[in-house]
Amino acid sequence: MNAITLEHITKTYNKGAVLAVDDVSFAVEKGEMFGIIGPDGAGKTSIFRILTTLLLADKGTATVAGYDVIKDFQKIRGIIGYMPGRFSLYQDLTVEENLNFFATVFGTSIDENYDQIKDIYVMLEPFKDRRAGKLSGGMKQKLALCCALIHKPEVLFLDEPTTGVDVVSRREFWDILKRLKAEGITILVSTSYMDEATLCDRIALMLGGKILSSDTPERVIKSYPEKLFAVKSSTMHALLKDLRANENVVQCYAAGEYIHFTLKEAGEANENILLKFLRDKHEKDLIFTETVPTVEDCFIRLLGKQDGGAGN
Amino acid sequence: MRTLKFLLQKEFKQIFRDSNLLRMMFMTPIIQLIILPQAANFTIRNINIAFVDLDHSAYSQRFVNKVLSSGYFQLAGIEPSYQGAYKLIEKDKADIVVEIPKDFESKLNTEENQKLSVSVNAINGVKAAVGSGYLTNIIQDFNRNIQLDWIQPSAMNPMPEVDVVSSNWYNPTLSYYLFMVPGILVLLVTLVGGNMTAQNIVREKEIGTIEQINVTPLKKYHFILGKLIPFWILGVIVFTIGLIIARILYGIIPLGSVALLYFFVSVYLIAIMGFGLLISTYSDTPLQAHSLTFFFVQIFNMMSGLFTPIDSMPGWAKLITDIIPVSYFIEVMRMIVIKGSRFHDIIPHLIAVSIMGIVLNGWAILNYRKTT
Numbered sequence: 106m107n108a109i110t111l112e113h114i115t116k117t118y119n120k121g122a123v124l125a126v127d128d129v130s131f132a133v134e135k136g137e138m139f140g141i142i143g144p145d146g147a148g149k150t151s152i153f154r155i156l157t158t159l160l161l162a163d164k165g166t167a168t169v170a171g172y173d174v175i176k177d178f179q180k181i182r183g184i185i186g187y188m189p190g191r192f193s194l195y196q197d198l199t200v201e202e203n204l205n206f207f208a209t210v211f212g213t214s215i216d217e218n219y220d221q222i223k224d225i226y227v228m229l230e231p232f233k234d235r236r237a238g239k240l241s242g243g244m245k246q247k248l249a250l251c252c253a254l255i256h257k258p259e260v261l262f263l264d265e266p267t268t269g270v271d272v273v274s275r276r277e278f279w280d281i282l283k284r285l286k287a288e289g290i291t292i293l294v295s296t297s298y299m300d301e302a303t304l305c306d307r308i309a310l311m312l313g314g315k316i317l318s319s320d321t322p323e324r325v326i327k328s329y330p331e332k333l334f335a336v337k338s339s340t341m342h343a344l345l346k347d348l349r350a351n352e353n354v355v356q357c358y359a360a361g362e363y364i365h366f367t368l369k370e371a372g373e374a375n376e377n378i379l380l381k382f383l384r385d386k387h388e389k390d391l392i393f394t395e396t397v398p399t400v401e402d403c404f405i406r407l408l409g410k411q412d413g414g415a416g417n
Numbered sequence: 418m419r420t421l422k423f424l425l426q427k428e429f430k431q432i433f434r435d436s437n438l439l440r441m442m443f444m445t446p447i448i449q450l451i452i453l454p455q456a457a458n459f460t461i462r463n464i465n466i467a468f469v470d471l472d473h474s475a476y477s478q479r480f481v482n483k484v485l486s487s488g489y490f491q492l493a494g495i496e497p498s499y500q501g502a503y504k505l506i507e508k509d510k511a512d513i514v515v516e517i518p519k520d521f522e523s524k525l526n527t528e529e530n531q532k533l534s535v536s537v538n539a540i541n542g543v544k545a546a547v548g549s550g551y552l553t554n555i556i557q558d559f560n561r562n563i564q565l566d567w568i569q570p571s572a573m574n575p576m577p578e579v580d581v582v583s584s585n586w587y588n589p590t591l592s593y594y595l596f597m598v599p600g601i602l603v604l605l606v607t608l609v610g611g612n613m614t615a616q617n618i619v620r621e622k623e624i625g626t627i628e629q630i631n632v633t634p635l636k637k638y639h640f641i642l643g644k645l646i647p648f649w650i651l652g653v654i655v656f657t658i659g660l661i662i663a664r665i666l667y668g669i670i671p672l673g674s675v676a677l678l679y680f681f682v683s684v685y686l687i688a689i690m691g692f693g694l695l696i697s698t699y700s701d702t703p704l705q706a707h708s709l710t711f712f713f714v715q716i717f718n719m720m721s722g723l724f725t726p727i728d729s730m731p732g733w734a735k736l737i738t739d740i741i742p743v744s745y746f747i748e749v750m751r752m753i754v755i756k757g758s759r760f761h762d763i764i765p766h767l768i769a770v771s772i773m774g775i776v777l778n779g780w781a782i783l784n785y786r787k788t789t
Contacts, residue, residue: 157632179634187632193625197434198427209423210633252629 243274
């Protein structure tokens with residue numbers, strides 16, 4: 106059985122002036138960790154709010170754990186955990202008081218479900234008398250997750266849980282998610298960090314309210330059709346300009362310490378021509394390789410295709 | 418029940434941790450009740466008066482002394498000419514100029530009537546009206562005295578005269594505090610009940626906690642009760658503080674039943690908290706809520722009958738005061754505190770405020786549902 110299904114969900118704001126979610130359909134299997142990857146404003150949060158029964162869609166149907174989001178919203182509210190993108194716990198209550206509050210609201214108690222949150226709570230325990238507003242970013246996220254887990258939800262909704270959190274805390278957080286998944290909880294998570302995408306079972310690349318591609322991260326990467334090249338030199342800015350000026354280069358963009366680009370017409374001859382052209386200008390320390398695409402590359406390719414499509 | 422108890426616990430914890438809120442809650446009524454009644458006082462004193470004495474006679478001297486000894490006037494100067502006195506008005510040093518004409522005394526003696534010219538600076542209308550009123554009284558009194566001087570008291574022909582003596586009921590000394598303090602207390606209770614409730618709920622909206630709560634199985638009425646009950650209690654506490662201050666500082670002891678006062682406050686607070694709840698459903702940030710309440714509280718201030726009597730308002734304005742809960746409470750406060758009214762006297766007010774409570778709360782709850 107699917108834990109989450111969406112069928113032709115459409116949502117507009119301002120009486121139809123802003124299209125936030127455009128005919129989106131996908132399904133998440135039970136026990137799966139599904140990631141929605143996309144930039145800010147892609148419509149991720151709208152989907153979360155529709156699924157958590159906070160927002161009504163204009164069109165389409167959606168279910169969570171087999172319950173309809175409109176008809177059975179009360180049932181859904183009892184079995185989901187939601188962690189909104191913005192930290193929204195009581196800043197003037199302590200860690201323990203917040204946790205206690207949400208436990209009570211769900212008709213349970215910390216003791217009753219302690220095993221569910223134990224792993225995370227041990228990290229929070231030294232700060233349990235500290236007010237939530239005075240916690241660090243990473244600790245706030247952990248507390249929010251604790252509060253979302255306190256009633257043993259079947260489905261967990263995490264809207265950009267790691268935005269604004271340091272690298273170490275982010276990694277810790279994903280380790281926790283993996284453990285939760287192992288316990289059989291279905292997790293729908295959104296992020297704008299592409300590197301986190303590979304940690305999900307399946308991902309959906311989302312842009313402008315539409316899902317551009319949806320599959321396992323490996324297959325999304327495998328579906329990258331072209332050869333992707335990476336170059337690097339000490340004069341990066343000039344290198345980027347030269348590449349952009351070259352007629353045979355389709356897309357080129359900075360990716361970490363390299364510049365990634367694809368060619369209109371690949372093939373050894375063309376590659377050599379380009380290589381020679383670049384060597385002439387940046388002879389000293391040019392590094393030129395073919396590289397394995399990442400989710401980010403896939404995303405940028407889809408983005409470029411969409412822009413191109415709109416241009417035609 | 419357990420959930421509600423827990424919600425209340427949480428709410429009080431938050432209230433007692435918010436030192437700003439507590440200060441607002443308890444310092445505002447104390448300071449306002451100490452300062453406002455002293456300043457918002459319609460008894461006009463210190464009217465600056467200038468005389469132009471062209472007569473320099475015993476009578477003119479007597480007249481000036483009489484005016485000054487009344488206690489309402491302060492001498493701004495005695496000028497030799499009207500022009501000089503007019504300058505005093507222009508410089509805002511004098512509010513009233515009284516010109517005593519030449520041969521004031523001799524004409525009084527011969528022709529038995531004489532005219533005084535009184536010029537009043539009417540920029541401050543209230544001061545002008547009250548000042549010239551005082552002056553007219555003094556002049557009349559002066560008249561009577563001269564008549565007494567001349568007409569030898571004789572038992573033969575007593576002049577028939579109608580003398581009006583008025584006595585002020587319920588507030589025999591016309592104490593302004595007795596009139597204002599209960600009214601100001603009403604506004605304070607309104608502010609706590611209305612504004613604080615609105616602010617508190619909107620703050621949950623702004624922080625996003627209301628979203629978190631909306632995805633839980635928590636019942637709406639639990640949430641709303643959890644919000645209203647603490648502020649209802651705080652409203653009653655503020656009212657109590659106000660009554661104590663009124664007693665200690667102004668010696669105001671309600672003539673009627675204090676229990677009846679509390680009963681009315683209880684009902685009134687429910688209505689006014691419905692108003693706060695309604696405002697919170699229409700605003701997204703505390704600032705918006707604040708602006709909205711500010712707008713309404715201004716209207717409440719001016720139209721509730723606190724400063725100006727409702728009876729003298731035009732018909733359309735009276736209609737507005739009919740739908741303002743504050744005006745009912747102010748009236749009831751004055752009735753019970755000053756007049757000692759009983760339960761059956763305030764039944765109409767009670768009904769009106771109850772209806773408002775039902776309408777405001779009902780509207781707020783409907784609107785709250787719609788927006789989530």
